[in-house]
Amino acid sequence: MTVLSLSKALNEGMRKAMEDDPKVLIMGEDVGKLGGVFRVTDGLQKDFGEDRVIDTPLAESGIIGTAIGLALRGYRPVCEIQFDGFVFPAADQIITQLAKMPMRSLGAIKLPVVVRIPCGGGIGAVEHHSESPEAYFTHTAGLRVVACSNPADAYTMIQQAIRSDDPVLFFEPKRRYWEKAEIDTTSTDWWTPLHAAKVVRPGAHVTLLAYGPMVKTCLEAAAAAEDDGRSLEVVDLRSLNPLDEPVVMDSVRRTGRVVVVHEAPVNSGFGAELAARITEQCFYHLEAPVLRVGGFSTPYPPSKLEEHYLPDLDRVLDAVDRTFGY
C-alpha cells in the first residue's frame, strides 16, 4: 500500500498508462517542466520526453483540436485544461468535433481523447478558476463525463479513461487534490468499471447523491447525521454520462428520500437530470420530492463569499431535514 494524494494518484495513473502504451501523450499548458499548475503531471516530461509530454501554446481550442488530429493518427492524447473556466474556448472543438466525429464517420473513427478538467471551488481563487461546467458536457452526446472524488478512484479512473476508445471528460476536484489515502497500486483487483457508481456509505433513511468534491462533504454530513439517529446513504456517482442508474435507483427505492448535492448552480444542473430520472423510475417509492443542494443562479462569487455559495455540511443537513417535512 502507498499513501498518495489525489493529485499524485492521477500522476501515477498517467505514468502507468504511458508506460503501458507508447501512444499515450500528455498535452496542455505548462504540463511539462512545471508539471502543471497543480503539479498533476509533475516529472512526466522528464521521464517520457517532450514528444510525449507536450507543452502547448496557450490556446485551449488548439489543444483539443490538435489532440483530435493526433488521435486520428493513432495516438491517445490526455489534454489538461488548466482550470474549469478555461474550457469554454475549447467548447466548440469538444462539442462539435470531439463528441461527434465518431458518429460522423459511421464508426470508422475512434477518438480516445481524455480532457482533464480541474473543477470546482474552495481554493480561494479568482474568477473563472472555481466553476463546475459538467452539465454543458453531459448534455452533449458522444462524450463520456466522469468525476473522481478520492485518490484510489483517481488512480484507476484516469487509467480507464485513457484506455477508453471514446472521448472522456475527466473532472478532477481541485480542492481535494491534496487529500491523501492508501492505495494499493500493485493490486489487479481494482477494476470497477468507469461507468459504475459506488455506494460509499450505506444508510437507510436518505440517499445523498454526489460526485467529485461533494462526496467528501456528503460523507461528513452522513457522519454528523448519525448523531441525530439518521442513517444517510452516500452514493458517489463517479460517472455522469452514462449514469449508473441501477445503483442510483436501487438506493432510492430503499431509502425513499433523496438529496442531490453538487457545486454547480442548481438551475439546469446535473441534479435536475437526476431528479427527473428518479421521479420517472421511482415515483411510488418516494416519500418526498428529490431535493437539490448546489450553487446559486449567480456567477461563482469572489472567494471571500465562496463559503456561502458552496454546499457545506449544514446545507446538506438542512436539506435532509426538509425531506422529512413532507
Place this chain on the structure above:
Amino acid sequence: MTVDASRGAEAPPELVQLLTPEGERVEHPDYDIDLTPEDVRSLYRDLVLVRRIDLEAVALQRQGELGIWASLLGQEAAQIGSGRALTDVDMAFPTYREHGVAWCRDVDPVKLLGLFRGVNHGGWDPKEHNFHLYTIVIGSQTLHAVGYAMGIQRDDATAATIVYFGDGATSQGDVNESFIWASVFNAPIVFFCQNNQWAISEPLEKQTRIPLYRRASGFGFPGIRVDGNDVFACLAVTRKALEAARTGQGPTLIEAFTYRMGAHTTTDDPTRYRVASELEAWKLKDPIERVKAYLFRNELADQAFFDSIEAEADQLGADLRRRCLAMPDPEPLDIFDHVYSEPHALIDRERAQFAAYLEGFER
C-alpha cells in the same frame, strides 16, 4: 485605405501563374513544372468530370433530391491542381466544398451526396482514402490537420498533411491557432486557402486588410499566392510545399486566388450582394477553358478527345443521378448507432424504448 486584394480581372502582381487565361504557357523562376501531353490531358479530364459532378449535384438539389449543395464551380483548378500534388501517404482535411480533392482521393462522388441528401454525416472511411470527412464548422479541421501532422512527426514518417479552408475561415480563431501550432512544432503541413473572394455575402475586405498569403510571415512560415484558376500553377506550388513539409521544412500557406462562380450553397442568392460584371470578368479566367486552349494551341488533343471527355462526363452525371436516387434512406434506429464506440447504457435503453414504440405502429 487601399486594399491589395482586388477581385477584378486584373491579376495581382504576386500571383504565381504558369498558364494564362488564354492558354499560353508562361515560366516562373521558382515554380516550374514538367508535364507530358498525357499529364495535361489527364488534368483536363479531371477538371471536366469534377465540374460535371458539381453541376449534376446542383441539378439534383434543385429537383429536391439533395437538401443543400455547396458548389465548387470556378474552383476546379485549385482543387485538382492541389489534389493531384498529393501522394498516397499524404492526408487531406477538407471543408465541405472539396469535391474535386475528393475526386483525386478516389472517394466515390455518390458518397459526397449522402451528406447533402441527409442519409448520413459523411459516408466514407477517411483512412481508406487519406481524405478526412467534410467539416461544417468553419476552420475546425485546420487544427485536426496540424495534430495529424504532429502524429506524422512522432511516427517518423515521410508524409504531409494538407488542409483546405476558405477566405472567410482565416478570420476564425482556430485557423490562427493552427498557424501558431504548425509553426511552433514545425509541423509537416500545407495550408491551402481557396480565396474565392466571398464568405457567403461577405467580401474579402470584411476578412482582411492584407493579402491572405502574407499572413504566414507573421506566424513564421512562407506564404505564396497562386493563380487558383491555373491548374498547372496550383499543382506546381502545392507539390513544392508538400515536399518542403515532408523534408522537415515545416508549413506553407498557399493562397489560391480564385472565384466562386456560383452561390455559397444552393440556399444562397449571390445577386443580392455582388455585381454581374465581376462574374463576367472571372468567366474569362475559367480554369477549364484555359487548359482546353492550351491543348488546342499546342495540338495536344483533337476534337475526338474533347468529345470523348464530354461523353464520359455525360455518363458520369447520369450514373451519379441514378445512384443518388437509389440511395436508401437510413433506418430509424440508425440514429443510435456509432454515438459511442463502447456500450453506453442510456443509448441502449433509448434505442430499445424507441424500437418498442415503433413496433407499436406495426401491430
